[in-house]
Amino acid sequence: MILGRFRRRLAIGTGRTALGYLFAAPLLVVLTVAVLLPALYNTGVAFFRYNATRDTWRYNGFDNFVGLFQSDAFWNSFWVTLIWVAGNVGLQLVAGFWIALALNRIVRFRGAFSAVLLIPWVSSFVVVAVLFLWIYHPQLGVLNDLLLKLGLVSKPVAWLSSPELAQVSLIMANSWKFFPLVMITLFTGLQDVPGEVLEAAEIDGAGRFQTLWRIVVPLLAPSIATAVLLSTIWGYNSFTLPIIMTAGGPLGSTEIMGLYIYKLAFDAFDFGGAAAASIVLFVQILAMVALYLRFADRELAPAG
Amino acid sequence: MSGRSRTAPGLTALAYVFLGLTTVVVAFPYLWMVATSVKPIEEFFTYPLQWLPAAPTARHYLAVLEDSRFLRALLNSTIVATVVTAISIALAVPAAYGLVRLAGQRGRPMLIAILSAQFFPPMIFFIPFYILLAQVKLLNTLTGLVFAYLSVTLPICTWMVATSLRALPRELEEAARIDGCSDVQIIWRIVLPIARPGIITAGIFAFVLAWQEYIFALLYTTTPAAQTAPVLMFYYLGQHQIDYGRLMAASVLLSLPIALPFAIIQRHYRQGRNEGGVKG
Numbered sequence: 001m002i003l004g005r006f007r008r009r010l011a012i013g014t015g016r017t018a019l020g021y022l023f024a025a026p027l028l029v030v031l032t033v034a035v036l037l038p039a040l041y042n043t044g045v046a047f048f049r050y051n052a053t054r055d056t057w058r059y060n061g062f063d064n065f066v067g068l069f070q071s072d073a074f075w076n077s078f079w080v081t082l083i084w085v086a087g088n089v090g091l092q093l094v095a096g097f098w099i100a101l102a103l104n105r106i107v108r109f110r111g112a113f114s115a116v117l118l119i120p121w122v123s124s125f126v127v128v129a130v131l132f133l134w135i136y137h138p139q140l141g142v143l144n145d146l147l148l149k150l151g152l153v154s155k156p157v158a159w160l161s162s163p164e165l166a167q168v169s170l171i172m173a174n175s176w177k178f179f180p181l182v183m184i185t186l187f188t189g190l191q192d193v194p195g196e197v198l199e200a201a202e203i204d205g206a207g208r209f210q211t212l213w214r215i216v217v218p219l220l221a222p223s224i225a226t227a228v229l230l231s232t233i234w235g236y237n238s239f240t241l242p243i244i245m246t247a248g249g250p251l252g253s254t255e256i257m258g259l260y261i262y263k264l265a266f267d268a269f270d271f272g273g274a275a276a277a278s279i280v281l282f283v284q285i286l287a288m289v290a291l292y293l294r295f296a297d298r299e300l301a302p303a304g
Numbered sequence: 305m306s307g308r309s310r311t312a313p314g315l316t317a318l319a320y321v322f323l324g325l326t327t328v329v330v331a332f333p334y335l336w337m338v339a340t341s342v343k344p345i346e347e348f349f350t351y352p353l354q355w356l357p358a359a360p361t362a363r364h365y366l367a368v369l370e371d372s373r374f375l376r377a378l379l380n381s382t383i384v385a386t387v388v389t390a391i392s393i394a395l396a397v398p399a400a401y402g403l404v405r406l407a408g409q410r411g412r413p414m415l416i417a418i419l420s421a422q423f424f425p426p427m428i429f430f431i432p433f434y435i436l437l438a439q440v441k442l443l444n445t446l447t448g449l450v451f452a453y454l455s456v457t458l459p460i461c462t463w464m465v466a467t468s469l470r471a472l473p474r475e476l477e478e479a480a481r482i483d484g485c486s487d488v489q490i491i492w493r494i495v496l497p498i499a500r501p502g503i504i505t506a507g508i509f510a511f512v513l514a515w516q517e518y519i520f521a522l523l524y525t526t527t528p529a530a531q532t533a534p535v536l537m538f539y540y541l542g543q544h545q546i547d548y549g550r551l552m553a554a555s556v557l558l559s560l561p562i563a564l565p566f567a568i569i570q571r572h573y574r575q576g577r578n579e580g581g582v583k584g
Contacts, residue, residue, distance in 0.1 A: 016406045023402025027395040027458060034455040035421045038432035045431055099326055102319035116327045119334065122566045124516035126534040127555045131333045134548055142336055145353040237425045240518045244538060261427045271431050278427040285423060
């Protein structure tokens with residue numbers, strides 16, 4: 001009797017759930033080995049000092065973290081990363097917003113425009129890096145040539161080899177690669193804003209920017225939050241473009257956290273320090289996600 | 305009657321102009337890449353700069369295609385991306401079906417846990433993968449790369465397939481069950497065909513990710529036998545005299561295998577949307 005009821009429950013509710021997990025089991029095993037265990041291992045490494053000459057590990061508590069916080073190079077990369085993330089998010093958001101708005105207004109050729117606008121997003125990192133190295137080339141680059149022809153500059157600009165400009169030049173290249181996803185996210189959000197709302201605002205005589213700022217932006221808030229979160233995470237996780245285009249230079253002006261961790265691990269063989277720095281990076285990302293969840297929840301609350 | 309074009313035809317025209325300009329800015333680097341790839345070296349140094357090649361040449365392409373190391377790297381990239389795609393789909397589709405359709409609401413926490421793996425920065429894996437791959441003697445092997453890439457592609461693919469499965473109307477499966485179809489038949493004959501656009505999209509996504517992956521390939525491969533194309537390009541750059549003609553030709557070749565699946569992805573997106581429109 002009890003067994004029978006148990007069987008019935010298995011068959012109706014838990015049975016299907018168990019079968020579901022069985023279907024997922026191979027994936028869960030691989031993810032445990034390829035994601036979860038390495039992440040835990042990395043956490044462990046952060047508390048050890050690796051001696052490359054003797055290939056030995058020694059436990060040293062929080063020393064790796066203390067060492068980071070006392071290191072000028074760490075703080076340099078911390079601030080460089082903040083500027084990098086803020087610049088990327090800002091530029092991608094501004095570009096993505098206006099382009100999404102324009103796409104939303106037109107009907108004809110929308111598919112053709114968006115097909116071209118999505119190209120950078122599917123371009124290989126290395127190709128983008130090579131492309132912009134070539135465009136930014138001081139003597140042979142087309143950007144300087146264009147600016148000289150237009151009379152906007154009087155002599156070639158050293159885009160990537162001057163500490164003041166390298167970061168901005170990198171941000172422009174990186175934003176070129178990543179704006180399409182922000183654009184798509186905001187465009188999808190805009191499609192949910194009823195046309196009548198926009199129209200009514202225009203008829204009521206609200207100024208264009210007032211309409212945008214008071215009506216469209218608040219309605220878009222969830223999409224904007226998602227776009228900001230995504231480009232923030234990508235910003236923190238960046239590596240390929242900076243290492244190829246500037247390798248952190250000149251004078252550490254573009255040494256974002258990813259490059260700092262890479263150099264610590266594979267140039268200095270400070271595995272413990274690199275692991276600790278990657279945890280600091282991860283904590284920053286988690287803080288952003290937490291901020292997003294709070295912000296997005298508050299924004300979504302009145303609607304649902 | 306379109307209300308918006310009535311109230312602001314000027315804005316619509318402005319939108320077209322703006323999009324036209326943006327498209328030019330976005331497409332320009334690519335056109336510049338293709339133009340450079342067929343430009344003879346002599347024309348690189350002419351002043352003022354020559355935008356279009358006066359005497360186009362296939363020399364750079366031939367040089368790249370005669371470079372056995374580059375061909376080997378292209379082959380390696382193809383193998384790794386294909387294997388990663390196949391494994392990702394083979395694991396993600398049953399997992400997504402199991403968690404979304406069989407476990408339903410109870411599978412949701414697990415799905416979210418899988419998705420959250422995406423928040424892990426690649427830097428967290430730098431050292432663990434390095435040590436692990438060294439220990440099982442998989443440094444400088446394609447197998448090692450496949451393993452590393454799965455950590456990136458699996459969570460994304462599972463999520464994409466799960467999203468497309470969730471959109472399927474459950475009634476279809478129930479109707480088939482009443483008609484006497486077994487679970488296997490339902491999956492094979494009903495779920496998979498309808499979810500195909502989503503599965504293909506996820507597969508192409510995995511391919512694109514693996515094809516352009518750079519960080520792990522840079523860290524875990526140093527020998528020509530295991531090097532992928534992006535890493536080899538980095539070595540080209542490391543030479544003191546950068547041969548931009550060759551580099552641009554290689555870039556064009558490296559972009560082609562992604563351009564094609566991307567065209568397919570776009571068509572499927574539209575098809576999927578249309579099908580949904582008809583049914584919904």
